[in-house]
Amino acid sequence: MPGTYTNPVYHDTMADPFVLRHEGHYYAYGTAPAAADGKCFPVLRSPDLIGWEPLGHALVAPGGNDFWAPEVAFNEGRFYMYYSAQGIDGCDHQLRVAVSDRPEGPFLDTGRKLVPDQPFSIDAHPFRDQDGQWYLYYSVDFLELEGDHRVGTGIVVDRMLDMLTLAGEPRLAVRPHADWHLFLKQRSMYGKVYDWHTVEGPAVQRHAGRYYLFYSGGAWERENYGVSYVVADHPLGPFTRPDEGGGALLIRTAPGRVIGPGHNSFTLSPDGTQTWIVYHAWDVARTARRMCIDRMAWQDGRPRTAGPTWDEQPGPA
Template identity: 75%
Template sequence: MQPSYVNPVYPDTMADPFVLHHEGAYYAYGTAPGAPDGRRFPVLRSTDLVRWEPLGHALVPPGGTDFWAPEVAFHEGRFYMYYSAQGIDGKDHQLRVAVSEAPQGPFIDAGRVLVPDQPFSIDPHPFRDADGTWYLYYCVDFLELEGAYRVGTGIVVDRMVDMLTLAGEPRVVVRPHADWQLFLHDRPMYGAVYDWHTVEGAAMQVHDGRYYLFYSGGAWERENYGVSYVVANHPLGPFTVPHDAQHALLMKSVPGQVFGPGHNSFVPSPDGSETWIVYHAWNPERTGRLMCIDRMWWEGETPVTHAPSWTRQPAPAA
């Protein structure tokens, strides 16, 4: 009998799930309550993307009160965790990096604020191009209208000088540009009131030499949350919005079945033949965002998935 699974693949809160594939194993990190010992970010291990073993919490925090959306990169024998923390030195969320000798941690903060000139920065996504250059995609707030762009949270990209340092030359990847990306009407922010829109949670895929930057848009706690993408010929852009992007192109809520799917990462199947999207969706009680998986494939230049799924599906190819 062919192995199968039903979402969610892990029963506890695991929002913003990022999965690292390393030496035949998968390590998942996510936004969730901290551990009694003060560590943050649960880490799970799997060999098949379906059965997950908890390994504790990964980050030894450098102070702070709130921690979001960790992602981990492996480079020259060390593991680098990029994340945002609130409450350090009294500041709002800022991007930081922590380092470990093992994928499960402990990750020790490097004492760096990666984007010190921004009052708010979240959702870091490290990406290594084929030529070995590293880039970091992350979110900041935009308060000015510009063309089709709305006021709200958007995604930028910067080249990494090394694993602890950005070049300091960020370029806009995508800002909110459609009604479905509304976060909240009349939101008080920065001393004014805005119809606030959001795109966040970057995840890169390269297909036929083009760079597809996937993102989640809308309000993370509402049914309009979903996943779409923009496309470029280089990691730094410029990125273009597909012509039919007035809705979430890859994944969105299914009324009565799945609520608020998004903030995804991508990993290969165990045999390397498939691409899998790992994302969160709310449980029926709306008390937590749980980790889900589904296969993604390409039809020409278009990414395709049956996600979000809620019925039994074939397991990743082993």
Template identity: 75%
Template sequence: MPGTFTKPATFTNPVYPHTMADPFVLKHEGFYYAYGTAPGGADGRAFPVLRSADLVQWEPLGFALVPPGGTDFWAPEVAYRDGTFYLYYSAQGIEGRDHQLRVATSTDPAGPFLDAGVVLVPDQPFSIDAHPFQDDDGTWYLFYCVDFLELEDDHRVGTGIVVDRMIDMQTLEGRPRMVARPHEDWHLFLKERAMYGDVYEWHTVEGASVLRHDGLYYCFYSGGAWERENYGVSWVVADHPLGPYRRPADGGRALLMSTLPGALIGPGHNSLVQSPGGNETWIVYHAWGPDRTGRRMCIDRLRWEDGRPVTDGPLASAQAAPD
């Protein structure tokens, strides 16, 4: 059990040796639970679940979701409210549809999670990367990704992030606002991508993770091609969860983290969590190793300098463990 481990003084990324893409970490009753995109289990369930007391030493607990059908499952995130855990994810192939956001519930953070039979964004042909966020006043919001095919201002065609208020944990208000669309060269996913009956120079902004700091709302996102070196993490900021969101003035590159050549490639799709002592914020993300055999879970400290989020990551050398 994680509680019997000796707290490590240092660690080296990655913190888990197996595939754990799109890692989301939930802190609940003194333990951390990590959920990720990876091949399913022998029992047919999707999404590996890990547990830790210190963010460094992780114990596998099996797999979370009892699939309601479908063939492909991406980017799980879990919220807790009034005794119930809600797992938000996307699935492909249910009723012949492309990826659609769904929700499953459990009374245990390790699952099993049973699908609620709800498509969260039924009017979109494609929706992924749900991120539930609760504001200080108790209101819940869901950040998620959809595709944009129209050119507007300096935005590029491709996948972007929107946010909607949640009426309850399984129902959206239905008034999504734009958070971030691809707008930079480094957001390129694929040139000449055939989509929706046409061919586009496709760009991508995805994997929202929101943190409130000094009264502002920072939406961290990953941009670029998830399997390539240009994938990295940046942010936009707003005065309210519904926006409008502003870009950093020097946003022409991945401002928070980008590829560490030969070590940690394409870092991204992060979540954010407090350290065991509660006095540090850590960014949890995936990255490829040089062998390119899988995206593995890594962690680095997040700090603030002159009102801006910064990290030394991605770090592949030994560093002090979370405090």
């Protein structure tokens, strides 16, 4: 019988949580301070998405000084961790890939920069379509106005030639386009000053033959951060905005309860019948971004969740 849970389901820092379901267990990876031995990214294990056992840290750091947003893909017997690192070869955040034979690691960096032509790249999300083709969604910066697009961080998608190599033909998925996507007014970037907007943290779900690209918009430190989505008929797009209009359509701040829920991943319940969103959120005191879960369902062709929740809820089936 399913148990119950109350968010957060893990009480230490676990930002940008990604959950991999593998051989009857769930493995969660997130952004948090490095371990005393220098390893990065805490990794947790759970049988049910509710009770989580720490397994240490997953990545052997390849140098650098800041590490964000790990996601792990399993393919042909190996585990591939996609993440960004700052400070390697004097660079800003750059997407990299590390490999392990076990979901808990240790993951060893391959030495690959996935998008070396970009000065800044973060938030890699590998997605495998039904035909077996892999795609990588990730965030980069845009400095030119175009239509109603704002200057700031947006999401592109590229085909993967193999688990270590992109085709090098990125296509636009979604750029910031709304007031609620504001990260910071008058931000100094690339030698100029901009009203900087952000959409980041891609996560794809296929439903009824269409591809829903969920993203987090706004400023991760503030109340405007939340999750919305765009839709396409193919993983490479073009993606269109839903008719419901602006705002974070899936989860957003619950004033006085939960602040800035976002940067999510998705997984299935143990019996495979339910989709669950895994995300981070600040407590009201803003002491840490902690891992939360809530069930997601489809109503009239649209994704819906009761989250963010903070009281006792029925657990995954």
